[in-house]
Amino acid sequence: MPAKPKLATVWLGGCSGCHMSFLDLDERLIELAALADVCYSPIADVKHFPEGVDITLVEGAVANTDHLRDIRTIRGRTKILVAFGDCAVTGNVTALRNLYGLDEVLHRAYNELSITGTTPSLEGIVPRLLDRVLRVQDVVAVDHFLPGCPPSAEAIYEFVATLLGGETPSREGRRFGA
Amino acid sequence: MSVRTLEVDGKMITALEGQTIFSAAWDSGIHIPRLCHLGGLSDVGACRLCLVEIEGQKRLQPSCMTKVAEDMVVRTNTPALRAHRRLIVELLLAERNHVCSVCVLNGACELQDLAAQLGVDHVRLRPQYPKLEVDLSHDRFGLDHNRCILCTRCVRVCDEVEGAHTWDVAGRGKNSRVITDLGEPWGESASCTSCGKCVQVCPTGALFSKGKTVADMRKDRGFLRYIVTAREKKLWIA
Numbered sequence: 001m002p003a004k005p006k007l008a009t010v011w012l013g014g015c016s017g018c019h020m021s022f023l024d025l026d027e028r029l030i031e032l033a034a035l036a037d038v039c040y041s042p043i044a045d046v047k048h049f050p051e052g053v054d055i056t057l058v059e060g061a062v063a064n065t066d067h068l069r070d071i072r073t074i075r076g077r078t079k080i081l082v083a084f085g086d087c088a089v090t091g092n093v094t095a096l097r098n099l100y101g102l103d104e105v106l107h108r109a110y111n112e113l114s115i116t117g118t119t120p121s122l123e124g125i126v127p128r129l130l131d132r133v134l135r136v137q138d139v140v141a142v143d144h145f146l147p148g149c150p151p152s153a154e155a156i157y158e159f160v161a162t163l164l165g166g167e168t169p170s171r172e173g174r175r176f177g178a
Numbered sequence: 179m180s181v182r183t184l185e186v187d188g189k190m191i192t193a194l195e196g197q198t199i200f201s202a203a204w205d206s207g208i209h210i211p212r213l214c215h216l217g218g219l220s221d222v223g224a225c226r227l228c229l230v231e232i233e234g235q236k237r238l239q240p241s242c243m244t245k246v247a248e249d250m251v252v253r254t255n256t257p258a259l260r261a262h263r264r265l266i267v268e269l270l271l272a273e274r275n276h277v278c279s280v281c282v283l284n285g286a287c288e289l290q291d292l293a294a295q296l297g298v299d300h301v302r303l304r305p306q307y308p309k310l311e312v313d314l315s316h317d318r319f320g321l322d323h324n325r326c327i328l329c330t331r332c333v334r335v336c337d338e339v340e341g342a343h344t345w346d347v348a349g350r351g352k353n354s355r356v357i358t359d360l361g362e363p364w365g366e367s368a369s370c371t372s373c374g375k376c377v378q379v380c381p382t383g384a385l386f387s388k389g390k391t392v393a394d395m396r397k398d399r400g401f402l403r404y405i406v407t408a409r410e411k412k413l414w415i416a
Contacts, residue, residue, distance in 0.1 A: 171298075
């Protein structure tokens with residue numbers, strides 16, 4: 001029996017809502033587990049992104065230096081990369097700060113609205129935010145797009161099952177937002 | 179009024195002389211995509227989504243501005259036209275900050291619906307992220323330039339149906355904006371009657387009722403047919 005295709009899901013700059021929707025597959029998660037080997041995911045305890053992944057769903061935009069490093073590794077180790085949800089596809093809410101620029105947003109958050117009154121320096125502790133939030137397609141090649149905020153569990157199942165069946169999912173009827 | 183016969187997408191249809199291709203096609207169940215046209219308002223050909231191929235003409239024509247003619251052969255849905263329409267929607271989405279997930283009209287927006295219908299699952303162009311104003315100076319309504327596609331339905335309904343002509347367009351190119359009066363805040367407009375017709379005809383979340391939250395707003399255009407029928411036929415029926 002040939003090995004099952006390897007499926008990974010990753011979470012960059014997003015709210016995890018797409019992964020919540022993924023979990024809304026409920027009992028179909030068991031059907032999915034029969035079709036694919038879920039080899040890496042925020043909901044599985046695996047430390048490093050493995051080699052030779054067939055399909056990776058990428059939630060979230062590229063917002064900091066860790067995301068930038070990770071998405072390149074993920075692309076290098078994945079056959080079919082899917083921008084999963086609006087933040088990955090369009091930048092969405094994560095990219096709203098592009099209207100103002102990083103300094104203005106940090107100043108607003110830490111100097112104007114917080115009691116600390118200063119922007120903390122966390123160099124070396126948390127990854128540095130990029131000046132502009134990038135869509136996944138701005139950094140690496142994306143093979144398929146599954147928009148939605150979040151995509152419904154039905155859309156996720158149909159999309160992933162279609163890819164696992166070796167077919168191309170249709171582009172019509174996909175929706176940004178709800 | 180005499181009748182014209184023409185072919186649209188391989189189907190023979192009849193239309194009244196003077197009718198547009200767009201209107202004749204819709205009457206025959208052929209729904210050409212559009213964002214600026216709205217039944218009851220004049221047509222301006224602004225959005226370019228209703229462009230069609232007419233046999234014997236090299237250039238594409240906006241079907242909302244082109245009158246039917248006898249024996250005309252029209253194609254409304256070729257692969258080339260669909261590709262043009264996808265690009266138009268992508269240009270609209272890239273030009274301003276249409277963040278569907280945090281919009282009052284999420285789930286009932288004509289631009290969002292059209293993107294889904296045309297298979298726009300991502301935008302190939304680089305988003306511009308312009309820094310645009312939101313005018314909340316009016317008591318009951320708001321204007322979010324981030325979501326405006328400059329279709330000018332608000333301008334036309336205010337001028338042609340309400341008769342106030344509060345709305346207009348100022349600026350050129352990427353600096354174009356809908357404005358109230360001579361660019362004053364909406365709440366200070368002397369001509370606005372606060373009728374709300376502009377809000378109801380707006381295809382996106384650019385014009386909205388205050389107090390509505392994300393995905394909370396729905397637009398009702400029933401009034402338009404009612405008023406236009408009353409004017410044209412002197413009958414108070416919808």
